[in-house]
Amino acid sequence: MKYFAHETAVIDEGCQIGEGTKIWHFSHIMPNCNIGLSCNIGQNVVISPEVILGNNVKVQNNVSIYTGVICEDDVFLGPSMVFTNVMNPRSAVNRRDSYLKTIVKKGASIGANATIVCGHDIGRYAFIGAGAVVTKHVPDYALVVGNPARQIGWMSEYGHRLNFDENGMAQCPESGENYTLSENTVERVTSV
Numbered sequence: 001m002k003y004f005a006h007e008t009a010v011i012d013e014g015c016q017i018g019e020g021t022k023i024w025h026f027s028h029i030m031p032n033c034n035i036g037l038s039c040n041i042g043q044n045v046v047i048s049p050e051v052i053l054g055n056n057v058k059v060q061n062n063v064s065i066y067t068g069v070i071c072e073d074d075v076f077l078g079p080s081m082v083f084t085n086v087m088n089p090r091s092a093v094n095r096r097d098s099y100l101k102t103i104v105k106k107g108a109s110i111g112a113n114a115t116i117v118c119g120h121d122i123g124r125y126a127f128i129g130a131g132a133v134v135t136k137h138v139p140d141y142a143l144v145v146g147n148p149a150r151q152i153g154w155m156s157e158y159g160h161r162l163n164f165d166e167n168g169m170a171q172c173p174e175s176g177e178n179y180t181l182s183e184n185t186v187e188r189v190t191s192v
């Protein structure tokens with residue numbers, strides 16, 4: 001094996017797990033999951049069948065990732081956050097053919113105890129605050145908090161709040177990268 005799995009982890013048949021990935025205590029990786037390179041799957045995590053995780057995804061303890069979820073590269077899933085996959089669950093009604101897809105795009109972070117209601121994508125480098133309940137799509141670089149989650153600002157790729165000037169320009173205090181805000185869309189400036 002080119003990945004590490006703690007002896008208490010359960011990994012079902014048909015999973016593809018990338019080199020350098022670590023799967024910790026009491027986690028269950030269900031059939032036909034695809035987990036990329038250098039991921040970290042914390043303690044007591046459940047990854048349901050056919051979930052896709054990109055490279056370098058960090059899944060903290062007690063996270064539930066249900067069928068229909070795709071996480072692109074460099075996604076962070078905070079402790080005890082959860083995805084859903086059915087809009088109207090009932091114990092006595094089988095809705096396995098009604099799972100809705102949720103895509104968490106590259107570099108996004110989801111805080112502890114947040115809930116992502118299925119069918120709502122999370123944009124690139126978006127930042128979901130702890131305890132937020134996401135009930136609609138989240139734009140690239142957006143900072144959202146609360147229940148229901150509402151946007152209160154913008155974040156850099158390094159995870160710092162961006163303060164835009166009157167010309168729609170901002171700079172990340174850590175990386176020095178520049179960003180523009182135009183028509184409610186943030187983009188990183190690739191050349192000056």
